[in-house]
Amino acid sequence: MAADFPDSVDVLVAGAGPAGLAAALDLCAAGARVLVVDARARLGHPLRCGEVTRPAALETFGLEPRPGWVRWSIRAPFEQVVLDRPRLEHDLGQIVAQRGGLLRPGTTVSAVGPFDGGGRTVTLARGPARPQVRARVVIAADGVAAGVARLAGLDTRLPLDQLAACLAYRLVDVSMADTSRFYHLKRPALHPFYFWIIPSGPREANVGLAVSARRGHAAAALLEEEVRLRPELRGGRRRDAIVGLAPSAPPLATPYADGLLVVGTAARLIDALTLEGIWHAAVSGRAAARVCRELGAQAPTAARLAPYRAAIAELYPALEAAAARRAAVEGRRER
Ligand SMILES: Cc1cc2nc3c(=O)[nH]c(=O)nc-3n(C[C@H](O)[C@H](O)[C@H](O)COP(=O)(O)OP(=O)(O)OC[C@H]3O[C@@H](n4cnc5c(N)ncnc54)[C@H](O)[C@@H]3O)c2cc1C
The missing domain is CATH 3.30.9.10 (D-Amino Acid Oxidase, subunit A, domain 2)
Structure with a gap:
C-alpha cells in the first residue's frame, strides 16, 4: 500500500462535487470500500457555481439538511434554495469519512488502466507520489473536464x-x-x-x-x-x-463502460441553456451508487452497469430538448 492509499477498493470516486459525494455517501452507508479523490486541495474551493437549485437536491443526498447548507431561499419565479456549496461539500466529505470512506483531496486521477475483467487500475497524482489503486468500478465525477472517462476510453471531448x-x-x-x-x-x-x-x-x-x-x-x-x-x-x-x-451539449448517450460509470456534469447531465446541474449531479450520483450496490460480486462489465443509464433515463428528455433548443439558436447541428 502506497502511503495513505489502499491497494484496492470497491469503488474509486474521481471528483468530490455533488455527484461524487452523493455516490460516496450512499456506497459508504452500504459498507462498500470507497476512495474519493479530488484535484482540489479543499472541497468546495474555489466555488464555480451560482449555487441555486431545487430544494429536492438536498433531499437527494439522503441526509437531514443542516441549516448552514442553505444561504438563502428564493420564492419566485419558483421555489429554489441557494446553497453554501463550500460548506455543504466540506460537511458531506466529513460524513463520507465518518461512514468509513477514504477521502483524499489534492489528488488527481492521471491514468485509468484497461478493464481486466474484474476492474481497472487507476494511477493517481498527489504531489510527487504516483500511487496506483485497483478499483472494481471507477465513478467519473470530475465535472466539465470529463477527463477521467476520456482516460478510460470514452470520447468526451467537446468543441x-x-x-x-x-x-x-x-x-x-x-x-x-x-x-x-x-x-x-x-x-x-x-x-x-x-x-x-x-x-x-x-x-x-x-x-x-x-x-x-x-x-x-x-x-x-x-x-x-x-x-x-x-x-x-x-x-x-x-x-x-x-x-x-x-x-452546453446533450448528455452522453452511453455514460458507462466496463468498470466505469460517468455521473453529473462529466456525463453532461446539465441543462444546456440554464446550466442547472447540481440536482442532476446528485440524482445521477445516487443512481450510480445503487447500480454498484446491486452489482454485488458480479464482474463490473458494461452490460452489468447498463442499468445506470435506465436509472437516469428520466433526466434525458428535458436535457436533450434544452441542448436541441440551444443548437437551433446557434444555427448549427450537434455533433
Ligand atoms: C459559473 C457557473 C455557475 C453555475 N451555477 C449553477 C447554479 O446556480 N445551479 C446549478 O444547478 N448549477 C450551476 N452550475 C453547474 C454546476 O456547478 C454543475 O453542474 C455541478 O457542480 C456539477 O456537479 P459535479 O459533481 O458533476 O461536478 P463538479 O461540481 O464540477 O465537481 C467535479 C470535481 O472533480 C474534480 N476533478 C476534476 N478533474 C479531476 C481529476 N482528474 N481527478 C480528480 N478530481 C478531479 C474537480 O476538482 C471538482 O471538485 C454552474 C456552473 C458554472 C460554471
Missing part, C-alpha cells in the same frame, strides 16, 4: 461552441428591492444564455452570465456593463469572482 463560459461576481452591500426573486435577464449579446441575479442574502447577490466559450473573452466586458447599468447593484462590493466552463 468550444458546445461549452459555455461563465463569469459571476458575489456582490455584497447591494440594495435589491426583492431578494426573494431569481432574475433571468435576456440580452441579445448573450442569447441563448442570459444575465442572472441570484440573491444570496439580505444584501448579497451572485450576478453573472454565460456566453458561448468561443466568445469567452467578451464575458468580462459584458458583465461589467450589466452591473454598471443596474442601480441596485451599483454600490455593491465584489467579494469573489467566479469563473468556469459548463457543457
Whole structure:
C-alpha cells in the first residue's frame, strides 16, 4: 500500500462535487470500500457555481439538511434554495469519512488502466507520489473536464461552441428591492444564455452570465456593463469572482463502460441553456451508487452497469430538448 492509499477498493470516486459525494455517501452507508479523490486541495474551493437549485437536491443526498447548507431561499419565479456549496461539500466529505470512506483531496486521477475483467487500475497524482489503486468500478465525477472517462476510453471531448463560459461576481452591500426573486435577464449579446441575479442574502447577490466559450473573452466586458447599468447593484462590493466552463451539449448517450460509470456534469447531465446541474449531479450520483450496490460480486462489465443509464433515463428528455433548443439558436447541428 502506497502511503495513505489502499491497494484496492470497491469503488474509486474521481471528483468530490455533488455527484461524487452523493455516490460516496450512499456506497459508504452500504459498507462498500470507497476512495474519493479530488484535484482540489479543499472541497468546495474555489466555488464555480451560482449555487441555486431545487430544494429536492438536498433531499437527494439522503441526509437531514443542516441549516448552514442553505444561504438563502428564493420564492419566485419558483421555489429554489441557494446553497453554501463550500460548506455543504466540506460537511458531506466529513460524513463520507465518518461512514468509513477514504477521502483524499489534492489528488488527481492521471491514468485509468484497461478493464481486466474484474476492474481497472487507476494511477493517481498527489504531489510527487504516483500511487496506483485497483478499483472494481471507477465513478467519473470530475465535472466539465470529463477527463477521467476520456482516460478510460470514452470520447468526451467537446468543441468550444458546445461549452459555455461563465463569469459571476458575489456582490455584497447591494440594495435589491426583492431578494426573494431569481432574475433571468435576456440580452441579445448573450442569447441563448442570459444575465442572472441570484440573491444570496439580505444584501448579497451572485450576478453573472454565460456566453458561448468561443466568445469567452467578451464575458468580462459584458458583465461589467450589466452591473454598471443596474442601480441596485451599483454600490455593491465584489467579494469573489467566479469563473468556469459548463457543457452546453446533450448528455452522453452511453455514460458507462466496463468498470466505469460517468455521473453529473462529466456525463453532461446539465441543462444546456440554464446550466442547472447540481440536482442532476446528485440524482445521477445516487443512481450510480445503487447500480454498484446491486452489482454485488458480479464482474463490473458494461452490460452489468447498463442499468445506470435506465436509472437516469428520466433526466434525458428535458436535457436533450434544452441542448436541441440551444443548437437551433446557434444555427448549427450537434455533433
Ligand atoms: C459559473 C457557473 C455557475 C453555475 N451555477 C449553477 C447554479 O446556480 N445551479 C446549478 O444547478 N448549477 C450551476 N452550475 C453547474 C454546476 O456547478 C454543475 O453542474 C455541478 O457542480 C456539477 O456537479 P459535479 O459533481 O458533476 O461536478 P463538479 O461540481 O464540477 O465537481 C467535479 C470535481 O472533480 C474534480 N476533478 C476534476 N478533474 C479531476 C481529476 N482528474 N481527478 C480528480 N478530481 C478531479 C474537480 O476538482 C471538482 O471538485 C454552474 C456552473 C458554472 C460554471
